[in-house]
Amino acid sequence: MSDTTTDTAPTTDTAPAAAPAPQGRRERKKAATRKAIADAALRLFLERGYDDVGIREIADAADVSTTTLFKHFPVKEALVFDEEDDVEAALLAAVRERPEGQSVPAALREHALRSRLLTADGDPRFAAFLRMVNDTPALRDYRQGMWLRHTDALARVIAEESGLPADDPACTALAHFALEAPRAAQDHDDPRRAVSRAFELLESGWSALTP
């Protein structure tokens, strides 16, 4: 059998958030195989690259059938982004619980800069992970797709916090743009500066829209 690593897959999130109650034996086993699959996948991907590892190979390494694998993960890309649970909660919290007097887009900027997408320093394992994602088009796209799914929730919070009507498209726009900012910045030589500058645009624009 392969080693039972205690490694947690890298998260884009900030807070670890202690694991809740895995009660029944059933759910524990299920979680176990799920983890076995995700671990095997991540290991193989990092060793040889995402595109050079097949589904069957991962299934074999985790000692399950490919059908079982797909019952845990809807598509191949999902194997890479496991354990991304409370990213949305953190995102919304960053806006709701922002410091007194800070604007909404400023809070989003801080959250973006704080995120591990830019601050990969220190952890070489995570750095390798990030490099893999950024070098694989399929993974970049998938990640952005997941990210954008938070648009509506974020737009609602923005509306609440700013007093604008809940259906004002400006809220959706700000949410969407804020979520796209990292992507818009990532091809620059200095991504942090690029993100900041993108948010400057949003901040001054937003201040003009909210009296």
Added chain:
Amino acid sequence: MSDTTTDTAPTTDTAPAAAPAPQGRRERKKAATRKAIADAALRLFLERGYDDVGIREIADAADVSTTTLFKHFPVKEALVFDEEDDVEAALLAAVRERPEGQSVPAALREHALRSRLLTADGDPRFAAFLRMVNDTPALRDYRQGMWLRHTDALARVIAEESGLPADDPACTALAHFALEAPRAAQDHDDPRRAVSRAFELLESGWSALTP
């Protein structure tokens, strides 16, 4: 043989731009089969939906082999977005040749509102086409992917027109956001208003950045 339709595939563009010189017999034949494939594909797609038509079926309908099909179109999605040539030129021109005194983001807003993504009225064939694209995730994503490929070119033009340094990330940001605006707006009940509002955000933000 199937009917040789003279229909031109719908374009997101504005100007038809008369076809240039198809000289050799070779290139004419090549263009012919290409058109045969695209026509067959579009017809089948509109009849039964994008996901319910297979590549092999399209190839059969166009009376070519699947290998030939893929020599003309890199992926299945490309069958839908044929003849989208000078979209980029039109986009850049909209900025460069904007009316005196109009801001860059305002020009982009006008261009977006002018585009057939929102003004599908009148042509029911095109309306059906649009509906199909918007109802098919794979197509929406592909379209947005193509669209975003113009980011760098647009950013360069924006830099030129605004006097900002060519590598100022703000230019990339504006370009990226402007290209994302239609997508951010398309889930709203009134897309035109949503686009306008999204651009309001960009306009006031941009005016603060450019003295």
Added chain:
DNA sequence: GCAATAAGTGCAACGACTCAACTTTTGAAT
């Protein structure tokens, strides 16, 4: 005319993903 080149074919295959039928495990009710 003749070779070089490009278009097109046929077929077999690969990898991601699905489906249907079947076995095993587990949670719980009796």
Added chain:
DNA sequence: ATTCAAAAGTTGAGTCGTTGCACTTATTGC
């Protein structure tokens, strides 16, 4: 304790997009 239904897993065949390879046919420039 026994029984039963749901859930987890397996197996194997199949679909679908896409690619590679070896091969034929047509067109072009000389």
